[in-house]
Amino acid sequence: ANQLMIQAAKNSTASQFAAGIAHEIRNPMTAIKGFIQLIDKSKFDTPEYFDVINGEISRIEGILTELLSLAKPETDIFREANLIDLIYHVVILTKTQASIHNIAIEFDPYIENIPYYCDANKIKQVLINLIKNAIESMKNGGRIEVEITLVENMWNIIIADEGTGIPPEVLNNIGKPFVTTKESGTGLGMMVCLEILKQHNGKLTFNTGPNGTTSIIQLPFIK
Ligand code: ADP
Ligand code: MG
Numbered sequence: 001a002n003q004l005m006i007q008a009a010k011n012s013t014a015s016q017f018a019a020g021i022a023h024e025i026r027n028p029m030t031a032i033k034g035f036i037q038l039i040d041k042s043k044f045d046t047p048e049y050f051d052v053i054n055g056e057i058s059r060i061e062g063i064l065t066e067l068l069s070l071a072k073p074e075t076d077i078f079r080e081a082n083l084i085d086l087i088y089h090v091v092i093l094t095k096t097q098a099s100i101h102n103i104a105i106e107f108d109p110y111i112e113n114i115p116y117y118c119d120a121n122k123i124k125q126v127l128i129n130l131i132k133n134a135i136e137s138m139k140n141g142g143r144i145e146v147e148i149t150l151v152e153n154m155w156n157i158i159i160a161d162e163g164t165g166i167p168p169e170v171l172n173n174i175g176k177p178f179v180t181t182k183e184s185g186t187g188l189g190m191m192v193c194l195e196i197l198k199q200h201n202g203k204l205t206f207n208t209g210p211n212g213t214t215s216i217i218q219l220p221f222i223k
Contacts, residue, residue, distance in 0.1 A: 067192075
């Protein structure tokens with residue numbers, strides 16, 4: 001299996017800039033979306049063009065959402081959270097989407113509480129992005145296993161899927177913006193994960209092959 005460990009993105013200023021632009025684009029986009037919905041499509045010869053427009057608007061919204069999650073919080077919102085609860089929350093959140101695709105997500109932690117000082121919403125975002133990728137890689141259904149273990153002085157949150165694996169040329173560029181193999185992908189999910197993990201002194205590693213991918217989030221153990 002191929003293995004790759006990627007260090008968090010170095011360029012924080014670029015991230016802030018991207019988030020700022022996304023913020024500026026969001027308001028006009030909301031207006032465009034709203035007014036298009038008010039147009040009486042039946043008066044046009046080609047009402048199907050509106051589906052194309054709406055599809056592309058959704059795509060832009062997806063990009064903006066990813067970029068906005070790069071924004072630094074206004075105030076310092078690192079707080080004590082329970083890593084276990086946080087993972088449960090994301091598992092419950094993604095279960096519906098998974099079951100539509102005949103995928104079961106399993107998480108049976110052997111610990112009940114892991115108090116952890118972090119930006120909980122951002123760590124959730126990392127988990128959501130990784131689980132979403134796992135789901136999207138499993139076209140024929142299957143199982144996704146989520147686990148948390150302490151390895152040396154790092155918490156390892158492991159997401160193991162039974163998908164198609166990450167193609168080598170993608171693996172080499174993963175975390176760079178707009179790297180995607182999906183028709184409606186943004187190619188921003190992994191970049192966002194890296195930026196968030198960087199803010200937490202964390203790491204992201206992939207172990208991948210034709211039988212699936214294991215994505216590993218590493219977060220420093222804090223006493
Ligand atoms: P997107 O999901 O929008 O394509 P991401 O940054 O989340 O963008 O992922 C980039 C690419 O990495 C994906 O398009 C896919 O090719 C690959 N990838 C990431 N995670 C997995 C996975 N678990 N299994 C297979 N491929 C993956
Ligand atoms: Mg993704």
